[in-house]
Amino acid sequence: MRILVTGGTGYIGSHTCVEAINAGHEAVVFDNLSNSSEESLNRVRAVTGTRPVFVKGDIRDRAAVSALLDKFSFDAVIHFAGLKAVGESVSKPWEYYENNICGTLVLMDELRKHGVFNFVFSSSATVYGNPEKLPLTEDAPLSALNPYGQTKLWQEDMMRAMACADPRWHIVLLRYFNPVGAHPSGLMGEDPNGIPNNLMPYITQVAIGRLRELSVFGNDYPTRDGTCIRDYIHVCDLAAGHIAVLSKINDMPGCDAVNLGSGHGYSVLEIVHAFEKAIGRPLPYRIASRRAGDAAECYADASKAERVFGWKTKRGIDEICRDAWKWQSMNPNGYGQSAS
Ligand code: NAD
Numbered sequence: 316m317r318i319l320v321t322g323g324t325g326y327i328g329s330h331t332c333v334e335a336i337n338a339g340h341e342a343v344v345f346d347n348l349s350n351s352s353e354e355s356l357n358r359v360r361a362v363t364g365t366r367p368v369f370v371k372g373d374i375r376d377r378a379a380v381s382a383l384l385d386k387f388s389f390d391a392v393i394h395f396a397g398l399k400a401v402g403e404s405v406s407k408p409w410e411y412y413e414n415n416i417c418g419t420l421v422l423m424d425e426l427r428k429h430g431v432f433n434f435v436f437s438s439s440a441t442v443y444g445n446p447e448k449l450p451l452t453e454d455a456p457l458s459a460l461n462p463y464g465q466t467k468l469w470q471e472d473m474m475r476a477m478a479c480a481d482p483r484w485h486i487v488l489l490r491y492f493n494p495v496g497a498h499p500s501g502l503m504g505e506d507p508n509g510i511p512n513n514l515m516p517y518i519t520q521v522a523i524g525r526l527r528e529l530s531v532f533g534n535d536y537p538t539r540d541g542t543c544i545r546d547y548i549h550v551c552d553l554a555a556g557h558i559a560v561l562s563k564i565n566d567m568p569g570c571d572a573v574n575l576g577s578g579h580g581y582s583v584l585e586i587v588h589a590f591e592k593a594i595g596r597p598l599p600y601r602i603a604s605r606r607a608g609d610a611a612e613c614y615a616d617a618s619k620a621e622r623v624f625g626w627k628t629k630r631g632i633d634e635i636c637r638d639a640w641k642w643q644s645m646n647p648n649g650y651g652q653s654a655s
């Protein structure tokens with residue numbers, strides 16, 4: 316298949332390009348580089364031998380999207396492009412609505428005009444809001460806790476309505492749990508701008524000495540050790556999930572949501588200790604107060620993905636920590652500058 320990968324220079328998109336190329340697909344990346352570097356595609360080439368075609372552009376730019384779709388005929392689209400920082404979305408809601416909602420509307424409008432209807436969307440477990448019942452199944456109630464989550468929820472709603480109105484759409488909404496880790500080569504990984512908001516990149520930057528210590532946000536939750544529980548999924552497993560979807564998408568008319576998670580929850584302290592095991596030394600951390608908006612516990616019922624696509628995670632927490640650390644130690648400054 317020839318696949319359009321929007322946001323393909325980003326963290327999950329670049330790892331998905333690797334899996335796509337390894338599965339014999341052709342990837343064309345469209346990204347405005349607002350949160351990524353084209354260097355990630357050189358790394359895709361280093362890992363696979365093939366550099367995806369890259370077109371720099373913005374999904375809100377109708378002329379650019381239309382020109383792209385005139386130039387290439389695509390069998391499917393994987394739509395990663397979007398802004399994704401929860402905290403930033405609270406301070407810059409307009410930017411999130413405009414980028415994520417307007418961009419997706421332009422993209423999908425041009426896709427239907429060009430006859431491309433196989434569409435895989437990067438949704439998030441954030442659409443479940445504060446979970447009422449665990450593990451989370453795809454039919455759990457949906458709600459938004461912040462503008463970022465609202466954009467995911469609205470995009471899902473838009474996609475359901477569009478598929479309902481036009482039977483040519485085949486849309487799969489992939490609800491990711493917590494993507495972490497890096498390619499085992501150490502050549503590709505997560506390269507956040509500024510101080511990371513998320514646990515794993517924060518931990519790796521403490522371990523490399525860029526940050527002083529980890530703050531564990533709250534140890535008074537009703538969980539086994541008092542810290543929050545999440546479902547961490549290795550980014551290569553997540554990427555492979557997209558390829559499994561592509562193999563079935565022609566048989567999936569309509570719009571269907573599927574969780575991509577491991578089905579296992581780990582607490583923040585369990586992650587810290589697994590990481591300490593991976594690096595062979597203690598990680599400086601302190602217990603801090605709770606972070607506003609965090610749910611105590613969130614993990615997937617991952618059985619639908621296995622049933623529908625024959626996909627499940629293969630890598631556990633030790634590989635996640637090992638690969639995250641390999642990436643960070645080989646690239647202390649991310650894609651900006653590699654270690655010699
Ligand atoms: P990322 O920021 O690394 O990748 C997103 C890419 O989209 C970036 O390369 C950015 O430059 C590009 N982009 C943003 N706006 C664009 C626009 N208007 N036009 C063209 N390109 C644009 O993020 P990621 O972690 O790889 O996430 C990919 C997708 O998965 C996002 O939609 C995100 O919301 C979703 N998601 C991520 C997580 C996570 O924890 N990483 C969890 C759930 C869902």
Ligand code: UFG
Nearest residue numbers: 439440441491492493512513514517530531532543583609
């Ligand atoms: N945490 C800390 N210290 C830190 C960072 C995080 O203790 O410095 C804790 C958080 O309180 C939380 C856990 O580590 O309990 C995980 O936090 P992350 O920020 O890594 O991830 P979240 O579960 O909050 O959210 C992530 C993405 C969202 C996405 C959600 C579900 O950031 O975009 O997973 O996919 F919606």
